[in-house]
Structure formats: C-alpha cells, structure tokens
Amino acid sequence: MTEVRDTAPETVDARQSFSTAPVETDPAAPVGIGVSGWLRWVWRTLTSMRTALILLFLLALASVPGSLLPQRGTNPIRVNDYLANDPVKGRILDRLGFFDVFSAPWFAAIYLLLFVSLAGCVLPRSLQHWRILRSRPPAAPRNLGRLPEHRRVEPAPGTSPQQSLDAAAAWLRKARWRVDTTSYDGSTGTVAAEKGYARETGNLVFHLALLGLLVAIAYGSLFGFKGTVIVREGSSFADTRGQFDSFTPGKAYDDATLPPFAFTLTKFTADYQRGGQQNGAAREFSADVRVVSEPGAAPTTQNIQVNDPLVVGGVKVFLVGHGYAPTITVRDAKGEVVFRDSVVFLPQDGNFTSTGVVKAPDTVPQLGLQGFFLPTAAVDSTLGPHSTFPAADDPAVFLSAWTGDLGLDSGRPQSVYKLDTTRMTRLGIDALRPGESWTLPGGHGTVTLDGYIQWASFTVASDPGKELALLAAVAAITGLALSLLVRRRRVWVRVSAEPGGVTVVDVAGLTRSEHASVAEDVDALAAAIGTTTSTRTTAPEGAEENR
Amino acid sequence: MTVNETLATYSNYLVYGAMAAYTIAMIAFAVGFAALRGRDLVPVAAAPAEQGVGGVAVATKVEIAVGGPDDGALPPGRRAGNIGMSLTWLGTLLLGVGVLLRGLSVQRAPWGNMCEFSTASAFAVAATFLVISLRRDVRWLGVFVVTPVLLTLGAAMTFLYTDAEQLVPALKSYWLVIHVSAAMICGGAFAVGAAVTLLFLVADAGERRARLGRPYRLDWLARRLPESPRLDAMAYRIHAFMFPLWTFAIVAGAIWAENAWGRYWGWDPKETWAFITWVAYAAYLHARATVGWKGRKAAIIALVAFGCFLFNYFGVNILITGLHSYAGV
Ligand code: HEM
Numbered sequence: 120m121t122e123v124r125d126t127a128p129e130t131v132d133a134r135q136s137f138s139t140a141p142v143e144t145d146p147a148a149p150v151g152i153g154v155s156g157w158l159r160w161v162w163r164t165l166t167s168m169r170t171a172l173i174l175l176f177l178l179a180l181a182s183v184p185g186s187l188l189p190q191r192g193t194n195p196i197r198v199n200d201y202l203a204n205d206p207v208k209g210r211i212l213d214r215l216g217f218f219d220v221f222s223a224p225w226f227a228a229i230y231l232l233l234f235v236s237l238a239g240c241v242l243p244r245s246l247q248h249w250r251i252l253r254s255r256p257p258a259a260p261r262n263l264g265r266l267p268e269h270r271r272v273e274p275a276p277g278t279s280p281q282q283s284l285d286a287a288a289a290w291l292r293k294a295r296w297r298v299d300t301t302s303y304d305g306s307t308g309t310v311a312a313e314k315g316y317a318r319e320t321g322n323l324v325f326h327l328a329l330l331g332l333l334v335a336i337a338y339g340s341l342f343g344f345k346g347t348v349i350v351r352e353g354s355s356f357a358d359t360r361g362q363f364d365s366f367t368p369g370k371a372y373d374d375a376t377l378p379p380f381a382f383t384l385t386k387f388t389a390d391y392q393r394g395g396q397q398n399g400a401a402r403e404f405s406a407d408v409r410v411v412s413e414p415g416a417a418p419t420t421q422n423i424q425v426n427d428p429l430v431v432g433g434v435k436v437f438l439v440g441h442g443y444a445p446t447i448t449v450r451d452a453k454g455e456v457v458f459r460d461s462v463v464f465l466p467q468d469g470n471f472t473s474t475g476v477v478k479a480p481d482t483v484p485q486l487g488l489q490g491f492f493l494p495t496a497a498v499d500s501t502l503g504p505h506s507t508f509p510a511a512d513d514p515a516v517f518l519s520a521w522t523g524d525l526g527l528d529s530g531r532p533q534s535v536y537k538l539d540t541t542r543m544t545r546l547g548i549d550a551l552r553p554g555e556s557w558t559l560p561g562g563h564g565t566v567t568l569d570g571y572i573q574w575a576s577f578t579v580a581s582d583p584g585k586e587l588a589l590l591a592a593v594a595a596i597t598g599l600a601l602s603l604l605v606r607r608r609r610v611w612v613r614v615s616a617e618p619g620g621v622t623v624v625d626v627a628g629l630t631r632s633e634h635a636s637v638a639e640d641v642d643a644l645a646a647a648i649g650t651t652t653s654t655r656t657t658a659p660e661g662a663e664e665n666r
Numbered sequence: 667m668t669v670n671e672t673l674a675t676y677s678n679y680l681v682y683g684a685m686a687a688y689t690i691a692m693i694a695f696a697v698g699f700a701a702l703r704g705r706d707l708v709p710v711a712a713a714p715a716e717q718g719v720g721g722v723a724v725a726t727k728v729e730i731a732v733g734g735p736d737d738g739a740l741p742p743g744r745r746a747g748n749i750g751m752s753l754t755w756l757g758t759l760l761l762g763v764g765v766l767l768r769g770l771s772v773q774r775a776p777w778g779n780m781c782e783f784s785t786a787s788a789f790a791v792a793a794t795f796l797v798i799s800l801r802r803d804v805r806w807l808g809v810f811v812v813t814p815v816l817l818t819l820g821a822a823m824t825f826l827y828t829d830a831e832q833l834v835p836a837l838k839s840y841w842l843v844i845h846v847s848a849a850m851i852c853g854g855a856f857a858v859g860a861a862v863t864l865l866f867l868v869a870d871a872g873e874r875r876a877r878l879g880r881p882y883r884l885d886w887l888a889r890r891l892p893e894s895p896r897l898d899a900m901a902y903r904i905h906a907f908m909f910p911l912w913t914f915a916i917v918a919g920a921i922w923a924e925n926a927w928g929r930y931w932g933w934d935p936k937e938t939w940a941f942i943t944w945v946a947y948a949a950y951l952h953a954r955a956t957v958g959w960k961g962r963k964a965a966i967i968a969l970v971a972f973g974c975f976l977f978n979y980f981g982v983n984i985l986i987t988g989l990h991s992y993a994g995v
Contacts, residue, residue, distance in 0.1 A: 168952075172952055176949060178945065185933055186933075187986070193932070395829055396828055396831070397828070401834050402834070404835045424835065426839040426922075428925065439927070582924075582929065585930055588920075589921070592917040592920070596913050596914050596917060599909065599913055600910040603907070603910060604907070
C-alpha cells in the first residue's frame with residue numbers, strides 16, 4: 120500500500136470532510152481566567168473522542184474486578200466467605216465497592232461521563248452530517264492529476280465537451296452517485312460526484328444507538344423490578360410484594376404496577392442423566408402450574424421450564440432453581456402434634472445434599488432440629504452424610520435435635536434456614552428414612568419423617584426498558600455494518616481546453632475507506648467517456664498477494 | 667432421547683481423520699514456507715509514490731518479490747503449499763462431517779460443552795482460512811493457521827473430551843444455535859486475524875530493522891512474509907468484517923439471557939468478558955479509523971482483544987463460576 124499522504128493543499132479539503140469526525144487536537148488549555156472559558160475547555164475535553172475512548176477503556180477495565188471477585192448481587196455467600204477468610208483485604212475491598220462493582224459510584228461515574236461525552240460528540244456530528252446530506256458533493260480539486268487515482272481520457276472523435284460531461288453525469292446517476300454538474304463554459308467544465316454516505320450515516324446511527332441503549336438500561340432499572348420466591352408443590356404464590364422471598368424494585372417502581380396474578384405449583388419434575396461420564400447431570404426441569412391471571416379469572420394449566428418462562432400480565436416468571444422439602448412431624452411427650460410441615464431445605468452441592476432447620480416453638484421447652492436431606496443417602500468418614508445422586512432414589516434425613524430457647528422472642532429477625540443454638544442444648548442425632556420415627560431422648564417427644572415433596576424457585580421480572588434496548592441494539596448492529604462495510608468515495612471529471620484547441624478530459628477519484636480503492640469506479644467512469652490514454656494509480660490494497 | 671452411539675463413534679473417527687490430514691498439511695505448509703525465496707526487506711518500491719506525477723503514466727503497484735513466475739517451472743515451495751491446501755480442504759471436510767455427525771448422534775446443535783465448542787471452533791478457524799484462500803493466495807499463512815487448529819483439536823479430544831450426551835436444560839434453546847454459532851464464527855475469524863496480526867508484527871519489525879541495518883533474530887521468518895502494510899490491511903479487513911457479527915453474538919446472548927434468567931444483562935463473568943472483548947476490538951477499530959494508528963500500536967490492541975476473547979473462553983469457563991458453568995470438564 121502506498122498511500123498518498125502529503126497531497127497538494129487543494130485536495131486536503133476534499134479528503135478531510137469524508138467524515139464528520141472532529142479533528143483531534145488537544146483542546147487549547149483554558150485561556151484567561153473566566154469561569155466560562157474554563158467550562159468551555161472542560162466541555163471540549165469531555166466531548167473529545169479521545170476522552171470518550173479513555174472512558175470506554177476505563178469502563179472495560181473497571182468491570183474486570185467485578186468478574187474476578189465475588190459480587191454481593193449474585194453471590195452474597197462467597198462475599199461473606201471472602202470477608203471471613205481475609206478480613207483485612209476484604210474490608211478494604213468492600214469499602215472501595217469491589218464487591219458491588221456494578222452499582223459502585225465510581226462505576227456509575229464512568230458510564231455517566233461516557234454518556235455525556237458521547238452525546239456531546241455525536242449530536243453535533245449528526246447535525247453536521249444532516250447538512251452534508253442535503254448539500255452538494257465537494258467541488259473538484261484544481262489539479263486532478265495529483266489525486267491517487269487519475270485517468271486521462273480521449274473521447275470518441277466528434278464528441279463535444281458538453282457531451283462528455285453529460286455522458287459522465289448519466290453514467291454516475293445510473294450507478295446511483297450523487298452528482299453535481301456545471302456546464303462547459305468554453306474553457307472548463309466539471310462533474311463532481313460522491314457515493315457511500317451510508318457509511319457516515321451508519322456510524323452516527325451506531326453511536327446514537329449506544330445512547331439509546333444507555334437510556335433503555337436506565338429506564339428499565341428505574342421502573343422495573345425483580346423478585347424471587349420459593350414455592351413448594353401444592354402451594355401457591357400471589358403476586359404481591361410481601362409474598363416474595365426477596366424483592367428488588369427500581370428506584371421509581373410503583374407497587375400498583377405489579378400485575379395481580381397468582382399461581383399454584385402442582386408438580387415439579389426433574390430428570391437426570393444416569394450413567395456415563397455426565398452421570399447426574401440435569402436433563403430436564405419442568406414445573407406444572409395452575410395460573411389465575413387476575414382475581415376472578417378462570418385458572419389455566421401451564422408449564423414453566425428453563426428457557427420457557429410463563430408470561431402473565433406483562434411480566435415473566437422464570438424457573439430458576441429447585442430442591443427438596445422433607446415433610447416432618449414433631450410430637451410432644453403426650454403424642455400431640457406440635458409441628459407438621461414440608462420444610463424447604465437448600466441444596467449445597469450438585470447432588471442436592473441439602474440443609475435446613477425445623478423450629479417447634481410451641482413446646483416447653485422449645486424444640487429445634489437441624490440437619491441434612493439426602494435424596495440418595497450415603498455416609499462416609501470424610502464427607503459425612505452426603506448425597507450421591509440428585510434424584511430421590513434413596514432419601515433420608517440426618518437430624519440433630521436441640522432443646523431450649525429458639526430465640527424467636529429476642530426481636531432480632533432470624534433466618535428460617537438457621538438455628539440459633541446459643542441457648543439450646545443438644546439432645547442427639549439420628550437418621551430417618553421416610554415413614555421412620557425417632558423417639559427423642561429425655562422424653563422430649565418424637566420426630567417422624569413422613570416423606571418429601573419438591574420445591575421450585577421462580578424469578579418474577581419486569582424490565583419496561585427491554586424493548587427499547589432491543590431496538591437500540593438492532594440499530595447499533597445495522598449502523599455498525601454500514602459504517603464498516605460501505606465505501607465512501609468521490610470522483611470528479613473535468614473537461615478543459617488545452618492551449619492549441621485540444622480538449623482534455625481528466626477523471627479522478629478519492630476514497631478514505633480502508634478496504635477498497637476507488638480505482639474500479641474511476642476505470643468504469645473513464646470507459647463511459649472514452650478511451651483511457653494515461654493512468655496513474657496507487658497500489659490498491661485489495662488486488663494483491665498473487666505470489 | 668437416546669444417544670446414537672454409532673454416529674458418535676464415527677464422528678470421533680472423522681475428527682481423528684481430520685487431525686491426520688491437518689498434520690500432513692502442517693508439514694507440507696511448513697516445507698513450502700521454508701522453500702520460499704524470501705524478499706529483500708528494504709523494498710525498492712518504498713520510494714515515494716509521488717514520483718512522476720504530472721500526467722505520465724506511473725504504475726506504482728508493488729510487485730511482490732517472492733515466488734514470481736519462474737520460467738514455467740513451479741516457484742519454490744509452491745508444490746508443497748498446494749499439497750497443504752488440498753489436505754486442509756480434506757481435513758476441514760472430514761471435520762465438518764464429524765461435527766455434523768456429533769450433532770445428529772444427539773439430535774441437537776453440536777456445541778454443548780467445551781469439547782464440542784473446541785471442535786466446532788477449530789472448524790470455524792479452518793473454514794475462515796479456506797474462505798480467504800478462495801480470494802487470494804494464502805499458502806504462506808497455512809502453517810500458522812493449521813497448527814493452532816491441530817492443537818485445539820488435540821485439546822478437544824484429550825483433556826476436554828466428553829462423550830456425546832444430551833444437554834443440560836439451561837442450554838435447550840434455539841438461541842444455542844444462533845448465539846453460539848455466531849460467537850464461534852467470530853472466534854474462528856478472530857483467530858486468523860490474530861495470526862495475521864502477529865505475522866504483521868514480525869514483518870514490520872524485520873523491515874524496520876533492515877532499514878536501520880540492524881540484525882533481526884526472526885529475519886528468516888520476516889523475509890518470507892508479504893510486506894507489512896499488506897498484512898496490516900488484511901488483518902484490519904478480517905476484524906472490521908467480524909466486529910458487527912461479534913456485536914450480534916453479544917446481543918443474541920443478551921436476548922437469550924432475558925429469556926432464560928429474566929434480565930438481558932447481569933454482569934455475569936461471561937457477559938463481562940464479552941463486553942471487555944468488544945470494547946477492545948472497538949478500540950482497535952477506533953485506533954485505526956480515527957486516531958490513525960496504523961501498524962504496531964493498533965496491532966497490539968488487536969492481540970490484547972484476542973487475548974480477552976481467549977480468556978473468556980478458557981479462563982471464565984474453567985476458573986470462574988458463574989451462570990455460564992456448562993463447560994462439562
Ligand atoms: C461505546 C463506545 C464506542 C464504540 C464501541 C464505538 C465504535 C465505533 C466504530 C466501530 C467506529 C467505526 C470505525 C471505522 O470507521 O473503522 C467508530 C467511529 C467513530 N467513533 Fe466511535 N465508538 C464509541 C464511542 C465513541 C465516542 C464516545 C465518540 C465521540 C466522542 C466516538 C466517535 C467516533 C467517531 C468520530 C468515529 C468516526 C470515525 C471516522 O468516521 O473515521 N465514538 N466508533
């Protein structure tokens with residue numbers, strides 16, 4: 120490639136205006152003292168493309184710790200582990216927001232600045248491009264012979280200069296160039312044409328689409344919400360804030376927009392691979408639900424699977440997890456039932472070794488159970504009680520029983536998955552298979568494992584910005600493809616009288632796109648006017664490597 | 667749905683067959699490359715192109731000094747290069763059928779774990795190379811493409827190897843076909859782009875030192891490569907062509923995430939690194955288009971970007987746990 124860099128001054132203009140890209144110069148340092156001069160400098164620096172690129176780089180860099188360190192939003196347990204294992208470093212990282220990178224103020228600062236920078240850069244450029252789109256192609260440089268692509272053409276004998284110009288204009292119009300013509304005035308006449316405006320249009324569409332995307336993300340996170348809930352087989356969920364196990368509303372979210380649907384989980388099915396290298400890998404999850412779309416509506420039977428959410432009332436319900444809930448009955452010494460329920464146990468590993476607790480506050484003294492549910496039970500000396508397969512092939516619970524004060528009246532909120540044993544004493548430990556009972560030592564009653572059911576966890580999510588985000592993404596891809604694949608190029612034809620009464624026709628072209636030359640266009644145009652008598656061409660990048 | 671073991675076994679045989687073909691292709695390409703005459707690293711044509719301006723016909727088109735016509739006889743290394751090309755076609759055909767049979771054996775898209783991704787990506791790399799070879803002579807590039815293809819296949823069939831099985835529920839979606847195939851095609855092309863970029867750096871360093879009259883350790887390599895501007899332009903074209911597709915792959919992933927997890931973007935490690943990779947390639951394009959950094963600096967950004975792509979594939983799949991934990995290793 121031999122690019123002509125230092126062309127004659129008259130071509131420089133035709134070259135630069137190929138794009139509305141601002142000329143990158145260091146914005147002059149603030150001149151004078153005035154606040155307004157200073158502000159203008161800040162604004163110009165902020166909206167320069169260099170700043171935007173630095174901000175973009177910073178955004179990428181800032182997201183790295185978010186992918187390497189555990190994040191509170193997605194993995195609070197591992198954050199706590201980190202803090203426990205390395206309290207000093209952990210505390211510093213926590214202070215700096217490294218466990219909440221994507222909602223940290225410094226992260227927000229970067230993308231807000233980028234937003235401002237992008238807007239300040241792209242909006243004026245769009246206006247400028249709009250004006251260019253409605254103006255004429257740039258006039259021909261004075262000396263066409265200096266352009267990287269140049270042909271001198273001899274028209275067929277008897278062709279008038281005006282006819283040559285008309286032939287050129289006709290060819291260009293047919294090939295859908297934007298054409299500007301002047302008539303021959305006895306000494307000179309020119310045709311100027313340009314093609315490939317879609318390159319700059321696409322470029323601007325892409326950058327505007329990025330702005331649109333940021334708006335969509337902000338809108339969605341302000342007005343959307345996300346909630347998760349665990350539902351046991353046979354139980355129901357009504358879509359009100361209080362029924363969620365966790366609920367994250369956007370800042371501008373309004374409870375009144377929560378659609379009033381309800382559903383019952385009638386059956387959950389899980390299927391696993393048996394045997395082979397991937398023994399135990401999940402193959403199918405399916406939740407059968409009966410949905411009441413609004414109060415008073417007739418219930419419908421539906422099915423929710425991973426990748427196939429339930430759509431109801433403008434929100435979506437996703438199946439995100441599942442587990443087991445052993446059904447446990449506790450009787451006091453007199454044989455009265457003091458507790459009977461299917462208790463949600465949380466899975467701890469891929470084979471669904473699950474942990475959970477039972478609290479029976481109505482006996483005196485109070486009774487608590489904690490332990491494991493194992494769908495396929497096994498015990499060994501290193502792992503202790505654990506499950507060897509995720510399906511309930513041979514279920515059992517391992518429970519330890521505690522008596523004393525559950526601490527429920529202390530006023531402090533307590534997790535339903537944890538037993539506070541500080542004021543309790545342990546009675547003993549036992550393993551139960553379905554149907555078996557355990558008589559607690561010391562006349563504290565009995566514990567029975569009646570069986571088990573399954574539970575499924577659901578995410579209910581609404582993001583009112585997602586349609587806009589999709590639109591912006593499609594616009595971005597389209598704009599990007601145009602801006603990278605369309606070639607923008609210019610050609611000029613000049614007919615001029617040389618001393619001695621000869622008319623000469625010059626055809627020349629210019630392009631700045633990297634992946635093509637304008638040579639073919641210039642050749643074809645020259646052929647439409649006459650016979651090429653001399654050629655000046657720079658090595659095209661495209662036609663190469665014939666070795 | 668059961669697994670058709672016969673088809674799965676044939677699929678493996680075909681992949682081994684492809685590896686055999688690629689091995690010989692690699693040797694042939696290497697022999698052909700070594701036999702190239704090599705060019706003078708300070709080209710005569712480096713003189714300014716403006717000479718002779720003024721209406722006189724000046725063809726400044728640069729003739730490549732290597733492997734020109736040689737009195738009817740094949741230029742040195744050409745025959746070996748031809749063998750390499752034919753065997754690469756053969757290997758890629760076998761590999762393509764192998765991937766297809768793997769898919770048929772389990773009745774799904776054949777990219778559900780790292781073994782399958784790697785095999786299909788190796789196919790994408792080889793296919794990109796062959797597509798480019800339809801339009802220009804890239805025998806000199808052969809050894810630098812076939813070697814990584816072979817290494818990837820080796821990894822897929824050994825420590826990444828997994829038997830053909832059904833998918834985990836999270837992957838059962840037609841978006842697996844759209845999103846993952848787009849990402850793999852990009853990966854294949856980015857790999858070729860990175861190879862060309864790396865060779866550009868070698869050629870560029872060789873030329874610069876030759877101009878200064880300094881010795882260069884990789885001189886033997888640089889002399890057999892096309893001129894650095896050509897390599898630079900070729901690498902740019904590959905990246906510019908693929909960047910919109912990479913953007914599409916990310917957007918398709920976001921649509922899938924919305925449909926599976928209820929949010930289209932959640933800064934999961936895989937998503938984060940896809941974004942980082944995207945920013946890095948965007949920085950490369952910007953560096954060239956607007957800052958005017960042709961050459962070395964831009965090339966280094968392109969290599970960093972490919973590094974991010976690789977980290978997203980190997981690093982995130984193996985080292986980091988996230989929602990995308992289906993590597994199957
Ligand atoms: C999210 C961040 C951005 C991305 C991914 C991005 C991407 C792109 C791409 C792919 C191009 C086309 C390059 C080519 O023609 O080869 C481009 C061009 C351009 N970008 Fe950006 N851009 C970003 C941010 C910005 C910002 C913030 C600005 C301005 C402040 C900006 C200004 C420009 C300009 C002026 C061009 C035109 C180059 C030309 O026409 O030669 N970009 N951008």
